[in-house]
Amino acid sequence: MKGCEGGGAGQDDKLPSNAERGPSPTSDLTSNAAPWKRLPGNGTQASGPALSGPHRHPSPAAMDAETLPYALDLVASSGVCLSPEKRAALRNSLLLVRRDYRFEQVRLWGRIQGTRGAYYIAEGVGPDRAGARSRLYSLNCVEWSLLPPPNEEFTALTSVLKGRFQGDPSYEYEHYEKKEEGERPYEEEATNLIKEEVRLVSAIDQIDKAVGIVPRGAYIKSPLGPVHENRNFEGLSLVEAKKLSSYFHFTEPVNLKNKTLLEKADLDPAIDFLDSLEHDIPKGSWSIQFERGGRVVVLRSLLWPGLTFYHVPNTKQHGYIYFGNAEKNLDLPFML
Numbered sequence: 001m002k003g004c005e006g007g008g009a010g011q012d013d014k015l016p017s018n019a020e021r022g023p024s025p026t027s028d029l030t031s032n033a034a035p036w037k038r039l040p041g042n043g044t045q046a047s048g049p050a051l052s053g054p055h056r057h058p059s060p061a062a063m064d065a066e067t068l069p070y071a072l073d074l075v076a077s078s079g080v081c082l083s084p085e086k087r088a089a090l091r092n093s094l095l096l097v098r099r100d101y102r103f104e105q106v107r108l109w110g111r112i113q114g115t116r117g118a119y120y121i122a123e124g125v126g127p128d129r130a131g132a133r134s135r136l137y138s139l140n141c142v143e144w145s146l147l148p149p150p151n152e153e154f155t156a157l158t159s160v161l162k163g164r165f166q167g168d169p170s171y172e173y174e175h176y177e178k179k180e181e182g183e184r185p186y187e188e189e190a191t192n193l194i195k196e197e198v199r200l201v202s203a204i205d206q207i208d209k210a211v212g213i214v215p216r217g218a219y220i221k222s223p224l225g226p227v228h229e230n231r232n233f234e235g236l237s238l239v240e241a242k243k244l245s246s247y248f249h250f251t252e253p254v255n256l257k258n259k260t261l262l263e264k265a266d267l268d269p270a271i272d273f274l275d276s277l278e279h280d281i282p283k284g285s286w287s288i289q290f291e292r293g294g295r296v297v298v299l300r301s302l303l304w305p306g307l308t309f310y311h312v313p314n315t316k317q318h319g320y321i322y323f324g325n326a327e328k329n330l331d332l333p334f335m336l
Helices: 065-074 084-101 152-158 196-211
Strands: 036-038 044-046 105-113 118-125 134-138 172-181 184-195 213-215 219-221 227-229 247-249 286-291 296-301 307-311 318-324
Touching (some): 065 105, 084 118, 084 134, 105 196, 134 196, 152 184, 152 196, 172 196, 213 318
Antiparallel strands (some): 036 044, 105 118, 118 134, 172 184, 213 247, 219 227, 286 296, 296 307, 307 318
């Protein structure tokens, strides 16, 4: 091949054929994933076919709006499937949500299926990744409504509700309170009307606290308290990825506070500030599998069927999503 003059190719220059180039880096890619290009004023945005190799996709850590098509492909084996139209609508609308609400990151939390419709849930976070999160829902993957923050009152009200969701946020459940008069219980004439939107808030919060997980080391806690993404996190090794102790609940720790000083001696306070999955009750409530030729580790919750977590070892790529009907498997202790 002759040299080039003035930055242009010479007349005898020939581009190498496909055979000479070797296999294309995108030959094993899914059609819905996306590579990265820098857009002015809007961070990074995906466009075109994406690299599926674990070292080639600079994905942020979560079901982020920008990496949504790629992340959905990794959890498709759990039945998390969306049409191309909904994928495109979700990704574009979530980017608008991030801009309008000025979130640092917006991610798809999942979908709660009702008898007459489904709720698509998104989550917006600020600088403190473990701080208060704003959640939104959509019925059509385009228009989003902000949900009120969860509280103890909502939890108490909705704890008595059973059965599946309807799929209508304005639907009202009637609850009859039983009171005792002497030794004889009776039903009060007045009823409590509980909107399904309130029940939705409590269900999302309950699921997130129970089975929302992250890999060990993905986040660090600063001495001042806020939690940030660990820029030095390069993913779990294949050996670490097989252990439940390598995954943490991304919520306020409970078991950690009960540990003795001797048990805390080997912990790094910067990264070991959460509860690990190895002590979850009932034991055996998590399924760990390697998929795609051992390149992706997938965890599934048996206690809350529909929760799927993925991580590509030796990379920063990880996230979780919930696709279910928000019903807890209360029979799990008897099934193990």
